Amino acid sequence: MLAAIVLRRSLMTIVTLFGVAIVVFLLLRVAPGDPIAMMISPGAGPDDVAALRARYGLDAPPLIQFWIWLHGILMGDFGTSISLRLDVLSLLAERLPATLELSGLALALGVFLGGAIAVIATLLRRSFVAGLIDAVNGLLLAVPDFVWALAFVLVLGVLIPVLPLSGRIDPALETTFVTRFYLVENLVSGRLALAGDILRHMAMPSLALALPLAAVIARILKEALAEAMQQDYVLLARVKGFSELRLVLGEALRNAVGPTLALTGVQFTFLIGGTVIVERIFSYPGIGNMAIDAVINRDLPLIQGLVLVFGLMFLVVNLVIDLAVVALNPKLRHG
Amino acid sequence: MSPPLLSIAGLRARRRDRSAQPILRDVSLTLAAGEVHGILGESGAGKSTVAKAILGLVPRGIRITDGRILLDGRNLLALDSRSLRRILGAEAALIPQDPSTALNPGRRVGAQLTDGLRLWRGLSAAAADRRALALLEEVQIREPARVMWLYPHELSGGMRQRVLIAAAFALEPKLVIADEPTTALDVTVQKQILRLIRVMQTRHRTAVLFVTHALGVAAQICDTLSLLFMGKVMEQGPAADILLAPRHAYTRALLAANPRHDRPASSPEPIPEPVIAACKAEVAAADRADAEDG
Numbered sequence: 001m002l003a004a005i006v007l008r009r010s011l012m013t014i015v016t017l018f019g020v021a022i023v024v025f026l027l028l029r030v031a032p033g034d035p036i037a038m039m040i041s042p043g044a045g046p047d048d049v050a051a052l053r054a055r056y057g058l059d060a061p062p063l064i065q066f067w068i069w070l071h072g073i074l075m076g077d078f079g080t081s082i083s084l085r086l087d088v089l090s091l092l093a094e095r096l097p098a099t100l101e102l103s104g105l106a107l108a109l110g111v112f113l114g115g116a117i118a119v120i121a122t123l124l125r126r127s128f129v130a131g132l133i134d135a136v137n138g139l140l141l142a143v144p145d146f147v148w149a150l151a152f153v154l155v156l157g158v159l160i161p162v163l164p165l166s167g168r169i170d171p172a173l174e175t176t177f178v179t180r181f182y183l184v185e186n187l188v189s190g191r192l193a194l195a196g197d198i199l200r201h202m203a204m205p206s207l208a209l210a211l212p213l214a215a216v217i218a219r220i221l222k223e224a225l226a227e228a229m230q231q232d233y234v235l236l237a238r239v240k241g242f243s244e245l246r247l248v249l250g251e252a253l254r255n256a257v258g259p260t261l262a263l264t265g266v267q268f269t270f271l272i273g274g275t276v277i278v279e280r281i282f283s284y285p286g287i288g289n290m291a292i293d294a295v296i297n298r299d300l301p302l303i304q305g306l307v308l309v310f311g312l313m314f315l316v317v318n319l320v321i322d323l324a325v326v327a328l329n330p331k332l333r334h335g
Numbered sequence: 336m337s338p339p340l341l342s343i344a345g346l347r348a349r350r351r352d353r354s355a356q357p358i359l360r361d362v363s364l365t366l367a368a369g370e371v372h373g374i375l376g377e378s379g380a381g382k383s384t385v386a387k388a389i390l391g392l393v394p395r396g397i398r399i400t401d402g403r404i405l406l407d408g409r410n411l412l413a414l415d416s417r418s419l420r421r422i423l424g425a426e427a428a429l430i431p432q433d434p435s436t437a438l439n440p441g442r443r444v445g446a447q448l449t450d451g452l453r454l455w456r457g458l459s460a461a462a463a464d465r466r467a468l469a470l471l472e473e474v475q476i477r478e479p480a481r482v483m484w485l486y487p488h489e490l491s492g493g494m495r496q497r498v499l500i501a502a503a504f505a506l507e508p509k510l511v512i513a514d515e516p517t518t519a520l521d522v523t524v525q526k527q528i529l530r531l532i533r534v535m536q537t538r539h540r541t542a543v544l545f546v547t548h549a550l551g552v553a554a555q556i557c558d559t560l561s562l563l564f565m566g567k568v569m570e571q572g573p574a575a576d577i578l579l580a581p582r583h584a585y586t587r588a589l590l591a592a593n594p595r596h597d598r599p600a601s602s603p604e605p606i607p608e609p610v611i612a613a614c615k616a617e618v619a620a621a622d623r624a625d626a627e628d629g
């Protein structure tokens with residue numbers, strides 16, 4: 001059952017990515033801004049421009065350009081970045097792990113915080129605190145990730161400078177890494193001091209990304225929990241003498257998580273989109289930060305590669321959420 | 336004679352809203368250990384409210400204004416919620432009305448049968464599983480070892496109600512409250528479930544408070560009866576006496592409306608309007624008398 005869904009959705013993912021590739025390619029050809037104009041030196045003549053055009057294949061008709069690009073991708077060649085003069089695939093491979101770690105941590109934080117808020121609000125639903133929690137959550141819902149990022153910069157980076165303002169790791173620390181997954185690598189190899197420094201660098205950007213997700217999860221999960229707590233099986237569990245905490249965590253939560261995931265799925269992809277601006281604010285060396293430079297420089301091959309990677313991340317997140325919704329519901333799991 | 340297991344005395348409840356309409360009017364009843372007491376009445380008479388009052392589950396729209404509910408001598412209405420939970424969890428159980436919603440759809444049958452045993456009897460997982468298996472066999476579920484691993488949606492309505500009955504008797508409670516346990520079932524399944532409750536009750540010597548709106552059902556299973564009308568007990572006593580020699584006009588009308596009350600399936604006639612009117616007048620007169628007393 002699950003395998004069938006994975007297979008079907010993987011095929012759909014490939015088709016979708018192909019569609020995304022076409023649209024992006026076409027949009028970039030009609031969008032204003034010439035990548036060659038951005039890179040030529042002031043004294044260059046028309047001949048130099050033409051030579052550069054030819055070198056990056058920009059003199060061919062768009063359809064041919066597309067074919068060359070698509071063929072390259074299928075062969076594992078994403079082309080060469082115009083602004084950085086480096087292989088796009090290796091640029092992506094270098095930067096993607098940083099973004100994966102950041103968004104992974106933000107996802108975990110968002111789910112945990114949102115879940116905790118919803119559970120606490122459910123436990124305290126009859127007390128005066130309930131209104132307070134709702135108000136705080138309303139605030140969280142209204143504030144977007146980049147505003148949190150700026151607020152954190154001001155408060156935790158400048159006013160009370162407790163956290164590093166930018167980068168991924170303290171450059172003064174002498175280190176070598178085997179992989180680009182700094183956090184995972186240091187946690188696995190037990191270099192906790194380094195892992196701690198990396199986490200401190202990730203704290204503000206990941207929290208900024210996590211809070212909007214946490215707010216949406218908190219609200220939807222709270223509603224789902226409230227509905228579940230009304231059900232007869234909770235009443236019966238109450239007769240069994242279970243504590244309120246056990247009723248929420250042991251009886252209601254498992255039936256509330258699936259519907260909540262189904263309703264909050266989009267928000268998870270918003271988080272990935274949010275990395276672009278948040279990485280920029282914290283000079284975090286991920287693909288989001290790179291995407292802004294790529295757009296400023298009209299670096300078509302790099303933009304195209306980045307869009308495909310972002311598209312793939314969206315689709316994978318959606319797939320994982322859909323699978324989780326099925327896996328969490330016994331009625332769906334058994335077909 | 337030993338004191339009763341359950342004794343409800345002078346229980347009164349009102350709506351919590353502006354109307355403060357009475358919902359239970361001075362309800363008193365006793366239930367001896369091992370006895371089946373029926374609360375019989377039309378929909379809205381307050382039967383479930385009595386059951387919920389015992390279990391500490393009265394909805395927030397209703398307020399208990401007076402009375403005592405003694406279980407083995409302890410006044411449940413005066414206990415803090417923690418002690419109430421402990422006592423009820425270990426000594427009382429509920430067979431609910433609708434088996435399709437009373438099992439957690441996200442938990443396996445076995446887990447739902449064993450959780451109370453582990454919490455209140457301190458059984459190990461293996462011991463609780465053995466006990467649950469024996470219970471499933473007792474309620475005549477085939478392949479109990481397989482059923483333990485199923486989710487509720489994989490069971491039929493009758494099977495679910497059997498599981499719920501097994502769960503209710505799992506901890507050998509002193510008191511089982513059954514709130515219309517057959518109303519949501521097919522007629523053929525109704526009879527089997529009714530018989531099963533009686534068998535389990537006899538074998539485990541459990542007292543059962545049996546809530547029903549169906550005279551035929553009550554006649555089959557109850558030793559003693561309370562007839563409830565608008566939250567007031569109209570007649571009370573041994574079931575045989577009430578069914579053979581009803582004293583109150585309401586009971587007589589109810590019997591007349593159910594000529595074949597030995598057959599739960601036969602649909603009753605409505606009770607004649609003049610009888611209802613007389614009963615309402617009686618309730619109103621009792622309310623006035625109370626108001627003058629208080």
Ligand SMILES: Nc1ncnc2c1ncn2[C@@H]1O[C@H](COP(=O)(O)OP(=O)(O)O)[C@@H](O)[C@H]1O
Pocket residue numbers: 350351358376377378379380381382383384385394395396397
């Ligand atoms: N949550 C509630 N809030 C206010 N009134 C209620 C609530 N639940 C039931 N009632 C009222 O209490 C009365 C008795 O209800 P109930 O005990 O459920 O009757 P029965 O079980 O005999 O059908 C009814 O008049 C009903 O309208």
Ligand SMILES: [Mg+2]
Pocket residue numbers: 382383384515
């Ligand atoms: Mg009822």
